[in-house]
Amino acid sequence: MKTELVTGLKRNATEILADLSADGEPILITQHGRPAAYLVDVEGYERLQRKVGILEIIARGEEAVEDNRVVSHAEAKKRMARYLR
Structure with a gap:
């Protein structure tokens, strides 16, 4: 499973969403080094x-x-x- 910092999500949202759409693999979003959310495709x-x-x-x-x-x-x-x- 991929992991992405919340700041990386803010900066690269379009690219991250494109990758998510391409491979469908959920992405773990971390904030301050801790799991905060999962990003999944529709x-x-x-x-x-x-x-x-x-x-x-x-x-x-x-x-x-x-x-x-x-x-x-x-x-x-x-x-x-x-x-x-």
Whole structure:
């Protein structure tokens, strides 16, 4: 992973964004020698957001099972029928 000082980002933003667009590799931005942020391209960010959304759905499903909030397969099909038309 590339690392860039925040001052370097300020001075070379156009070049850094061009490199990011070309290779899609996230860049760690540091400030005063400490990690401050990650710079990612739009496609990578959107892909990450989709993955996080899926993981949240899975976590909610696991919680429902733990709380015994479940239905039979037949009932699930019946409930989902209106969305699958």
